[in-house]
Amino acid sequence: MKIIRIEAIPFAIPYRKPLRFASGEVDTAQHVLVRVHTDDGIAGVAEAPPRPFTYGETQDGVLAAVRQIFADQLTGLELTDRETMRARMERTVGNPAAKSALDMAVWDALGKTLNLPVSELLGGYTDRMRVSHMLGFDEPSVMVDEAQRMRDEHGITTFKVKVGRRPHTLDTAVVRALRENLGDEVELYVDGNRGWSASESARALDEMRDLGLTLAEELCPADDVLGRRWLVDRCDIPFVADESAVTPAEVTREVLGGSATAVSIKVARTGFTGSLRVHHLCEGLGLETVMGNQIDGQLGSMCTVVFGSAFRLTSQRAGELSNFLDMADDLLTEPLRISGGELTIRPGSGLGVEIDEDKLTHYRLDA
Template structure:
């Protein structure tokens, strides 16, 4: 089997409302779909969801890089996933969402060749997973109202609350959210690099009283030393996200005892192949993982939830972003069903999506 063509399509994803985190506000996303085609008529679909503050890319750069990759891919065996990653890494450093798009398409194709759903190709541990729902930064009262709706109307049992701009507002928002949703809903916080070490220690002590499970990326991405200090100062799980792009980053964080949980994102690390490496490194060091997401369609979300379902060491999921879109399905039926935060994965081959272009 040989790759004979690579097609791309740019998609614009308007959101239901602007989504605010510590360092950005988004009201839409511009992503790139990829179709890797073979001489046997089997194809795979992938997606790039670039985000400049994290991956250093946008849709225009992704398109240029995919042109470069296409030259190298033509004639290659799509099952040679390691060889294709080596080719992409030799051609250009970084550009991880572009690499993830090719990677996801290759795994979709592999599942189709094997006639197995992707979660079984990757490990097959379970066919259901639970995701959280994210509450963006807003006035604390509005955040509490949204949290209550997500729990009572939509059935979510885990909420991830964005923070990191104003510590006093963060404490008030979490206090109001806890009051609104009650004691049985799990809460975690994502500060998106918004705190200093001193601020983080002070704020996290207050979060302890509120019953927050975990806090994600309190400090700038480069400050793993500070993250280690936080683990020693507070009684909750410390998660790293923007600090973890590669298996090398994961090894460094584990060696330094800088995290209890690592947040794997396919767009940060370059796809499922390096994501499996990150999880293996974490597992060998008794560190659990979560799979998160950028603003993605069901293509990349299906890949992410398949990885969660495949691995026992990946204990958490933050794979909710497609639900922020005005049209979450976007003409992409299949892949999974979701009810109250519980994903049930498709048993169809590959990503399980009924999608072609």
């Protein structure tokens, strides 16, 4: 079970339409496929989706971190040496997507070696999650049409609505149109990506008070410390910390400081090992959690459902698992299917997925 080689392969797959939100826009999945090879002939895989507008990583940066720093640090370790791996990678500041992909690829390799699904190694609570679909900035009619299509074609009835535009009425009008056209049977919640001030957020929430929102995520920056605490104190639905609460220490700071009442867990930035720590802390503090999305491809989405389904707490809410539907193609031999509003884990060892080598050859950027 010893690691003998690590690969980092850049690839690019276009989206059929860009996803736009307050902190940026994504029109191409410029990701990195990470492979961890062992002396038993096993290869574990994971996907690193760089998000420069949130965490400062780029595709080139992920490649450099994996190839020039982390590969040497991890090669020669056993797959079970995860705490040693974590300690060595943490000596390098930042690079969350690179570290997380390496961690998840190690878990995939371990599952394949032991002939066990990663979901069972983690916790094995259930084999599926309900799906939440993210709706990016657009005109109300366009966003309503997309939501209706997702409900009709995939059975999705939970929608995360990107907000944070100025004036805020652009977004409150969208949410109202969604509620009026989709009815009360769908769940709606909002994510501001830090686009509003605390006072703008408060006005927007007041205007949407009758729309039955279930969550509000990162409406204003956490660095606006007093304003954020004031907003969370008057918010009558769970206020989700996302990019402001990545590590257990940050979760503790934001929650005990009154700046959040729920937490988004994203395996794309904390891997499985770091996400376990965040999950256990949230469980101990009695916090609600949401399994978030870093605009992952199908491999990243499978990693999310594998982790989210493993625990009772993380499987209670719909996970953000569907944005791969907007990609023009993907790398898996067997594409993911959302049915009845749910995404299930795959049978088999590890993550239960395989990479289509022909597609990887077609989309890779370093061939």
